[in-house]
Amino acid sequence: MHRITVIGGGFAGLTAAITAAEAGAQVTVHEAHHTLGGRARTADGPYRTNEGPHALYNGGPHWSWLRQRGLIGPLAPIPPLEGARLRLRHRGALRRTPPLAMLRLLRRGAGRAPVDTDFLTWATAVAGEEGARAAAHYSAVALFHHDPGSLSAAFVQERLRRATKLPPEAHYPRGGWGGLIDRMAARAWDLGVRMETLSRVDTLPTDTPVIVATSLDAARRLLGDPALTWPSGRTVLVDLAVRTRRGDAFIVSDLDAPGWLERFTAQDRTLAPAGEQLIQGQIPISPHASKADGVARAEQLLDAGFAGWRERVTWRRTAVANGRTGAVDLPGTSWRDRPAVDRGDGVYLAGDQVASPGVLSEVSFNSALTAASLALGRPAPLDLERA
Structure with missing residues (x-):
């Protein structure tokens, strides 16, 4: 034996x-x-x-x-994205849909991305620089990296497609x-x-x-x-509980820079006491950026998607995860x-x-x-x- x-x-x-x-x-x-x-x-x-x-x-x-x-x-059922308020920050404003150029990268006609080229270079040739950057930043939900565009195009493309697939692949115990x-x-x-x-x-x-x-x-x-x-990522983790208020976003994804907030109690009310909402987020930061830099960016996303959140906070915690978010593959x-x-x-x-x-x-x-x-x-x- x-x-x-x-x-x-x-x-x-x-x-x-x-x-x-x-x-x-x-x-x-x-x-x-x-x-x-x-x-x-x-x-x-x-x-x-x-x-x-x-x-x-x-x-x-x-x-x-x-x-x-x-x-x-x-499993906690994922609410319909429209009813659950999926929001994307692009050019400083919240919107419901991604820019058209970003969608070009999700079509089958975009082809298979190469391993030996960085994602930003390859995606810019397919959809232009604006769409390439928006797609790279959106993919940070599965990368936890401050500069997804600098990573292998094949590596980022796989994660981008998995993260945007409908119906969603993501499930929550x-x-x-x-x-x-x-x-x-x-x-x-x-x-x-x-x-x-x-x-x-x-x-x-x-x-x-x-x-x-x-x-x-x-x-x-x-x-x-x-x-x-x-190589791995470095990201600021933000946990926040706020008193419930109608109109709060389910997800806020930053297309201007890598960052993601998610209201986990939208699908699972057991994660926080009655009358409160649990928000978790990750803001990737560079090796030389401070925790305060990441927290400040998280607060900008919170301002955009959770009106009056500062007056509603009941609990808060922040941390930095350095090299603890999985592998990233360079070109x-x-x-x-x-x-x-x-x-x-x-x-x-x-x-x-x-x-x-x-x-x-x-x-x-x-x-x-x-x-x-x-x-x-x-x-x-x-x-x-x-x-």
Whole structure:
């Protein structure tokens, strides 16, 4: 019987643990925090916030995997976008529809964007500079990067199309992502997985295959491998509760600069006390910008979409996520160029900056499934090229 050690009890770690345990392995999960979940934790208390806005896309293989095991659970219904007040800030004013030039980039005739050209250059040739910049800024909802136009055109195009697809691919587990994590932990427990919290690992075990399902920074320190690096984003996270008022926007997307606000209680009233609304947002900032710069931009979006919000605030929290928002691919690179899952000597990586395809949490899932299969000595159950 295989024995496998998983370091990290977030979405990737639990996926790997469940996959290995279903194959008959004895699995131990070590989580340094006192609770499981990693960045997918949902806060306790009256305001059920995640670490930044979270959505579960249904276009990847993880959706089928979770559904087959009954792990998705109840979903909060997405309100109709028109009735829910989707607003786009363009040229300093709110509008209901994107500029026509931006829509040209969403048509099939736009073609497949190249890997080795930056998005702004490619998109400008297709739709003009104004449409290219608006599309790049809109795509920041799935990028968390201050300059999406500078990234690989193929990388940004995939995320832009996924984020604008109708009907929407994004879904929201009712009560926050914590419920999803709880169901995954219960599944792992039923399979006999041993889960140790407050268990920080400083030295890799040598008697079992090891799946390192931590952030890339933590994996680099643990493995002592300076090559474990990859670009990521830097973004200001804003959580805000306000007293309910008719006319508040559901989503405010900034097309003048990267930025996104979302009223999560529009689809899930359980996330805040009665009479209050929970707004979560992310404002990408450059490596040299301050937190205050991002907060100021968030407040500009709040002024545009949530009239009188300052007088209605009941709770507020801000933070900076640096290198914790997934991989971004520069021109000339793709997911295949990121740090490999197989590190040799029975060590495997899983996480959102590893060499696996997908959008947002899909990268963690795909890499975790691959890592578990390799640790078991089995062929990968997932065709990454098609995933």
